[in-house]
Amino acid sequence: MQKLEFVKMHGIGNDFVLADFVTNGIPDIDLKDLAIRICDRNFGVGADGLLLVLPSEIADYRMHLINRDGSEAEMCGNGIRVFAKYLYDRGMVGETAKIETLAGIKTIQLEVKNGKAIGATVGMGKPRLRAEDIPVIGYEGEVVNRQLDVEGESLQITCVSMGNPHCVIFVQSTDRVPVETLGPKIEKHPVFPQGTNVEFVEVIAPTELKMRVWERGAGMTMACGTGACSSVVAGVLNGLCERQATVHLPGGNLFIDWQENDEIFMTGPAEEVFVGKYMY
Numbered sequence: 001m002q003k004l005e006f007v008k009m010h011g012i013g014n015d016f017v018l019a020d021f022v023t024n025g026i027p028d029i030d031l032k033d034l035a036i037r038i039c040d041r042n043f044g045v046g047a048d049g050l051l052l053v054l055p056s057e058i059a060d061y062r063m064h065l066i067n068r069d070g071s072e073a074e075m076c077g078n079g080i081r082v083f084a085k086y087l088y089d090r091g092m093v094g095e096t097a098k099i100e101t102l103a104g105i106k107t108i109q110l111e112v113k114n115g116k117a118i119g120a121t122v123g124m125g126k127p128r129l130r131a132e133d134i135p136v137i138g139y140e141g142e143v144v145n146r147q148l149d150v151e152g153e154s155l156q157i158t159c160v161s162m163g164n165p166h167c168v169i170f171v172q173s174t175d176r177v178p179v180e181t182l183g184p185k186i187e188k189h190p191v192f193p194q195g196t197n198v199e200f201v202e203v204i205a206p207t208e209l210k211m212r213v214w215e216r217g218a219g220m221t222m223a224c225g226t227g228a229c230s231s232v233v234a235g236v237l238n239g240l241c242e243r244q245a246t247v248h249l250p251g252g253n254l255f256i257d258w259q260e261n262d263e264i265f266m267t268g269p270a271e272e273v274f275v276g277k278y279m280y
Contacts, residue, residue, distance in 0.1 A: 001279050002027060006038070007086060008045060008273040011078030013222025013251020015273075018051040018086055022061065026054075029280065032070040038278055039068035045278060048218045051079055053086065059100040060093050067217030075103035075163040077122060077225015077254075077266050084108040085117040085270040103163020119269040124226070126262040127233045128161040135165070137191045144237045150185050158234035162264070164216070165196040166230035170240065174202045174212045183214025199227045203240045210248045222251030229264050232256040 004027065007018045017038050021027075035050035037043070049067045056062035063083045065073040073079075080099055087093040088110050097108045104125060111119040131139040136159050139146060143159035148167075158168045167186055171177055177200045186198045198214040211231050213224040228247040235241030236258060243258040254268040 002029070004034075004038075004278040004280060005275070006045065006278055007275050008047070009051075009082035009086065009271065010251075010273060011081045011223060011225065011268060011270050012249060012254065014076075014078035014224065015047045015222075016049050016051045016065075016079055016082060017045050017047045017278075018053065018082065020053040020086070022053050022055050022092075031066060034280065035066035035068065036070045037280065045276065048215070048221050049073065049076070049079065051083055053083070056100040059098040059105045061087060061097075062100040064102075067215075068219075069217045071217040072102070073164060073217060075101050075106075075226055077124065077162075077227075077229065078223055078268070079225075080106055080108065080122055081120040081225070081268060081270040082272075084110055084120050085272065088112070088117040089272070101163070117270060119267065121265055121267040122225070124162060124229050124264040124266050127230070127258075127264065129159075129233075129237075131159070134159050134161040134196075135193055137193055139191070142237070144234075148186075148189070148191065150182070150189060155186075158237060159196075160230035160233050162226040162229050164226055165192060165194055166199060166227055167192070167196045168199045168201055168231050168234035170201050170203065170234075170238065172202065174200050174210050177212060179212050179214055179220055183220065187214060187216050197224060197227050197230075199224070199231050199234075201231045201235065203235065204248070206240075206242045207245045208248065209235060209241060209245055212250065223249040223254070225254060225266050225268065228254045229256055229258075229266055232258055233264070
């Protein structure tokens with residue numbers, strides 16, 4: 001039996017088991033299987049995903065996220081904030097860090113209080129909007145307020161890539177949306193060859209959105225950082241919100257700033273819950 005040291009962390013309720021393979025070395029184990037077991041909320045630690053701290057030749061460190069179903073995620077907005085907090089709190093980076101992800105290098109500016117990181121602003125890059133870049137099959141150009149048929153129900157969708165695919169649907173009330181049943185149908189719809197994250201968004205005001213999410217590979221989660229970014233982009237494209245907006249999620253709030261140069265910045269908190277050892 002082997003032992004894995006880990007840290008449980010979360011960004012507004014989107015929770016992760018973080019394992020530092022720079023400090024502790026990479027174990028000889030199937031990481032997909034490890035993620036499935038350790039993220040199980042009944043028989044493991046419980047989390048939306050397993051975050052791995054890895055060395056990088058092009059940035060300070062490399063972040064690798066394995067969802068709780070064993071699939072890989074290109075990028076995670078909440079995950080990268082807690083990842084950066086872990087590094088800062090242990091003296092591995094300063095208040096500014098560059099993190100390599102499958103969606104490119106992301107720059108993080110940490111908010112520090114009493115020697116600990118309490119949140120971060122992340123340069124999320126530019127959204128990709130063309131159907132082939134998301135990808136979405138059966139559409140040309142930008143997929144903005146386009147029709148999608150899901151088992152006889154017609155939905156109006158707007159699709160965005162933040163390095164990972166998102167399908168945003170504006171609704172009258174997020175509280176009335178059957179996220180648990182509708183979310184997986186859209187996630188695995190044939191038009192999304194790589195699957196998709198699904199955001200159900202209610203416009204409260206031009207600078208306020210309310211969002212619930214079904215995450216690809218994780219299911220219902222309390223927050224999704226790339227989803228919040230995608231929701232603001234979709235809101236602007238549909239004339240429903242401004243380029244700076246607060247997104248209210250079940251776990252808390254994120255502030256999104258889609259600047260005129262097309263770069264998106266996301267600001268939100270990051271928290272450490274506990275440290276532990278997992279036997280496998």
